[in-house]
Amino acid sequence: VWSYRxxxxPRPRSHNEVPTQLPESVALAADLKxxxxxxxxxxxxxxxxxxxxIVNTDIVGTHRRPR
Incomplete structure (x- = not known):
């Protein structure tokens, strides 16, 4: 799993920018399938x-991910 890091x-600045997939998650899913x-x-x-x-998708500027 870690080889797909x-x-x-991603550095989303709003909820609309938070990804639902990344190329690495697509590749990991294909490998596991x-x-x-x-x-x-x-x-x-x-x-x-x-x-x-492995990945941080928290919104930039929140308490979970300060600037």
Whole structure:
């Protein structure tokens, strides 16, 4: 999973800019599906990546991600 870490985290400035997928989450989902996993789409993989700290999708300027 960690090999799919993006080189740069997205820097959303509003809720509309928070990504639902990244190229890395698409690739991770495809890799897991090829290994027999089910119900692993790019959006779910981005949520996993955010939950375990691989990617930070918090909005810039909030208490979760100061400027």
């Amino acid at each position: 993006p080189t740069r985290d 090829s290994r027999g996993f089910k119900y692993v789409g790019p959006t779910t993989m981005l949520a996993l990546m955010a939950a375990i700290g």
